[in-house]
Amino acid sequence: MADRHAWTEEGAHPVAPGVHRIPLPLPSDALRAVNVYAIEAGSGLVLIDSGWALANALEQLQRSLAAIGAGLRDVRQFLVTHMHRDHYTQAVEVRRLFGTPIALGEGEKPSIDGLLSGDFRPLRAQLAVLRVAGAADVADRLAEVTSGSLAGRPQPGATPGPPAALRQAAAASFDALSPGHPALRPGTTVGAALGYEAPDEWISGQQIFEVGSRTLTAVETPGHTRGHVVFADTQARLLFAGDHVLPHITPSIGFQEAPSAEPLRDYLQSLSVVRRMPDMRLLPAHGPVSDSAHARIDELTHHHAERLQIMADVLAGGERTGYDVARSIAWTSRQRKLGDLDLMNQMLAVCETVYHLDLLTAQGVAVSQADENGVRYYRLAAPREPSHRLR
Numbered sequence: 001m002a003d004r005h006a007w008t009e010e011g012a013h014p015v016a017p018g019v020h021r022i023p024l025p026l027p028s029d030a031l032r033a034v035n036v037y038a039i040e041a042g043s044g045l046v047l048i049d050s051g052w053a054l055a056n057a058l059e060q061l062q063r064s065l066a067a068i069g070a071g072l073r074d075v076r077q078f079l080v081t082h083m084h085r086d087h088y089t090q091a092v093e094v095r096r097l098f099g100t101p102i103a104l105g106e107g108e109k110p111s112i113d114g115l116l117s118g119d120f121r122p123l124r125a126q127l128a129v130l131r132v133a134g135a136a137d138v139a140d141r142l143a144e145v146t147s148g149s150l151a152g153r154p155q156p157g158a159t160p161g162p163p164a165a166l167r168q169a170a171a172a173s174f175d176a177l178s179p180g181h182p183a184l185r186p187g188t189t190v191g192a193a194l195g196y197e198a199p200d201e202w203i204s205g206q207q208i209f210e211v212g213s214r215t216l217t218a219v220e221t222p223g224h225t226r227g228h229v230v231f232a233d234t235q236a237r238l239l240f241a242g243d244h245v246l247p248h249i250t251p252s253i254g255f256q257e258a259p260s261a262e263p264l265r266d267y268l269q270s271l272s273v274v275r276r277m278p279d280m281r282l283l284p285a286h287g288p289v290s291d292s293a294h295a296r297i298d299e300l301t302h303h304h305a306e307r308l309q310i311m312a313d314v315l316a317g318g319e320r321t322g323y324d325v326a327r328s329i330a331w332t333s334r335q336r337k338l339g340d341l342d343l344m345n346q347m348l349a350v351c352e353t354v355y356h357l358d359l360l361t362a363q364g365v366a367v368s369q370a371d372e373n374g375v376r377y378y379r380l381a382a383p384r385e386p387s388h389r390l391r
C-alpha cells in the first residue's frame with residue numbers, strides 16, 4: 001500500500017520538460033492529496049488547479065515552488081479544472097495576496113453563484129434527489145448534521161452532536177462552522193466563508209491558452225461537475241485531467257450546489273469526447289501520472305456500463321425506488337452494503353444510483369413515475385412487441 005500512496009510525497013516532481021507535479025495536503029485523508037501542476041511559462045508559472053485553502057497546503061506549495069527556484073509571486077495565472085474546494089479555493093487565497101488571475105469553466109457559474117448567494121443551504125440539490133429517491137431517512141439525518149454544523153450552536157439540553165465520523169465526512173464537503181465563524185456574521189455568505197469568490201475569467205468552449213511554448217486547449221468535460229474542464233497539450237501528449245479521469249477511483253458525479261439534470265449522461269459523453277482525442281499521458285488531480293488516458297477511460301466506461309446493467313437487473317424484479325436499488329447492490333471495491341457506508345457516502349451512492357436510473361430511462365431501458373409524494377419509481381420498459389410482419 002505504501003507504493004500506492006507514493007505519489008503524495010511532498011515536492012515538485014518533474015513529469016515533462018518544464019512541467020512539475022506538486023501534491024498538496026487535504027483536511028481529510030480520504031483522497032490523500034491533490035496534485036497541482038506547475039507549468040513554466042517564460043519568466044513565470046501557470047498552475048493547473050491550486051489546492052484547498054489551508055495554511056499547511058499554502059506552506060507546502062511555497063516550499064515545493066522554492067525547490068524549482070520560484071515563489072507564489074511567480075504564478076501568473078491559475079487554470080482551475082473545477083469548483084471543488086480542493087482545486088479552487090487556494091487560488092482565491094493566493095489572489096488575495098498577489099492578485100493572481102483565476103480562470104474556471106463557465107458551467108460552474110450556477111454553483112459559485114449559489115454558494116455566494118444569501119440563501120445557500122448545504123447539500124440542497126442532493127437532499128432533493130434523496131427525497132425523490134425515497135431515501136427520506138438519509139435526507140433527514142443529513143439535514144440534521146448539516147444544519148447543526150452550520151448553526152454551530154448546540155441547543156441547551158439537546159442530545160450530543162452527531163458522531164465524529166459523520167461530522168468529519170460532512171466537513172469534507174462544506175466544513176463545520178463554529179460559533180463566531182465569519183459565515184455567521186450578517187453580510188457574509190457561507191460560500192465566502194468556505195473560501196469562494198468568483199473567478200476573473202469564465203472559460204468557455206475550446207478556449208486556447210498559450211503557456212510558454214505550450215498550447216493548452218481547455219476541453220469542456222461536464223459530469224464530475226457541470227463546468228469541469230480538462231487542459232490538453234496534444235503536441236506533448238499531456239492531459240491535465242482534474243477529476244474527470246482518476247487512476248485509482250471512480251470520480252463522483254454531479255456533486256455540487258447546482259448539478260445538471262443528467263450528470264451521468266454528461267459524464268459518459270465527456271469520457272467519449274476525450275476518448276476521441278489522441279491518446280495522452282494522464283496527469284490526474286488525485287493519484288500518480290500514467291501513460292494512457294484512453295486506457296483508464298475504457299475502464300471507467302466499462303465500470304458504468306456494468307453498473308447500469310446491475311441496476312437494470314434489479315429492476316427486472318419489479319418496480320423500485322432509487323433508494324431500493326441502492327440498497328440492493330454492492331458499493332465500493334469491498335462490496336459493502338449501503339447501510340455500512342458513512343452518511344456522506346450513502347448520500348453520494350443514492351444520488352449516483354438515481355443518475356444511473358435516469359440514464360436507463362433516457363435510454364428507453366426503464367420508465368419511471370412519481371407517486372403523490374414525489375417519490376419516483378422505476379421499472380423496466382415493456383419488452384418490445386415482436387414483429388409479426390413477414391418479409
Ligand SMILES: [Zn+2]
Nearest residue numbers: 082084224243
Ligand atoms: Zn472534484
